[in-house]
Amino acid sequence: MHGIVIFGTNYGSTQKYARRVADRLGFECIDYHWADKDRLNKYDVIVYGGGLYAGRTVGLAKTLRKITDIDSKHIFIFTVGLADPLVEKNVQNIRESLKRQIPKNAYREDRIFHFRGGINYNSLNTKHKFMMATLNMILKRMPKEKQTDETKAMIDTYKGEVEFIDYNSIDPLCESVLGLNQE
Numbered sequence: 001m002h003g004i005v006i007f008g009t010n011y012g013s014t015q016k017y018a019r020r021v022a023d024r025l026g027f028e029c030i031d032y033h034w035a036d037k038d039r040l041n042k043y044d045v046i047v048y049g050g051g052l053y054a055g056r057t058v059g060l061a062k063t064l065r066k067i068t069d070i071d072s073k074h075i076f077i078f079t080v081g082l083a084d085p086l087v088e089k090n091v092q093n094i095r096e097s098l099k100r101q102i103p104k105n106a107y108r109e110d111r112i113f114h115f116r117g118g119i120n121y122n123s124l125n126t127k128h129k130f131m132m133a134t135l136n137m138i139l140k141r142m143p144k145e146k147q148t149d150e151t152k153a154m155i156d157t158y159k160g161e162v163e164f165i166d167y168n169s170i171d172p173l174c175e176s177v178l179g180l181n182q183e
C-alpha cells in the first residue's frame with residue numbers, strides 16, 4: 001500500500017494528529033502546501049486531515065482538486081475541531097458542510113473521521129480573533145434552546161485555552177486504512 005498523510009492546519013493540532021496517523025501507517029506526512037499534483041498522484045491511498053474553521057476544512061478542497069483520478073484512489077478524511085464528535089449533531093453538521101466542499105466521489109461516510117483539537121485564544125491571528133468575536137456575539141444572542149453543543153463549545157472557550165487532543169481517537173481511522181490490505 002502506497003500512501004500519504006496530508007494536513008491543513010493553522011495552529012498545529014491537525015499536524016499533531018497527522019504525524020501520529022502517518023507514524024502508525026508508515027506513510028509520509030506533509031503540509032498541504034507541499035502537495036503538488038505530481039507528488040499527490042503517485043499514491044493510491046490519501047489520508048487528508050484538516051482543521052475546522054467556520055465549518056470549512058483547511059486545504060481540503062484545494063488538495064482534492066489536484067487529484068486527477070479520484071475514483072482510482074482510496075481517500076480518507078479527518079477533521080479537527082473544537083466540537084465534540086461524540087455528539088451526533090456535531091458530526092452531522094461537519095458532514096453536511098464537507099459535502100458542500102468536496103466532489104461526490106470523494107465523499108464516503110465510512111472513510112470520514114472527526115477528532116478534537118484545541119484553542120489558545122491569545123495565539124490566534126487578528127483575522128481569527130475577529131471571526132471568534134463575531135461568532136461569539138452571534139451565538140450569545142441565540143436563544144439557549146437553539147444553541148448546539150458545537151456553539152456552546154465555542155462560547156465556553158472564548159478568550160481561553162483548551163486542549164482536547166486524544167490520540168486514541170485515531171484508532172478507527174488507522175484500522176480502516178490498514179483494512180484495505182484485507183479487501
Ligand SMILES: Cc1cc2nc3c(=O)[nH]c(=O)nc-3n(C[C@H](O)[C@H](O)[C@H](O)COP(=O)(O)O)c2cc1C
Nearest residue numbers: 009010011012013014051054055081082083117118
Ligand atoms: C476562527 C475560528 C473558527 C473555528 N471554527 C470551528 C468550527 O466551525 N467547528 C469546530 O469544531 N471548531 C472550530 N474552530 C476550532 C478549531 O477547529 C480548533 O482550534 C482546531 O484545533 C484547529 O486546528 P489547527 O490547530 O490544526 O488549526 C474554530 C477556531 C477558530 C479560531
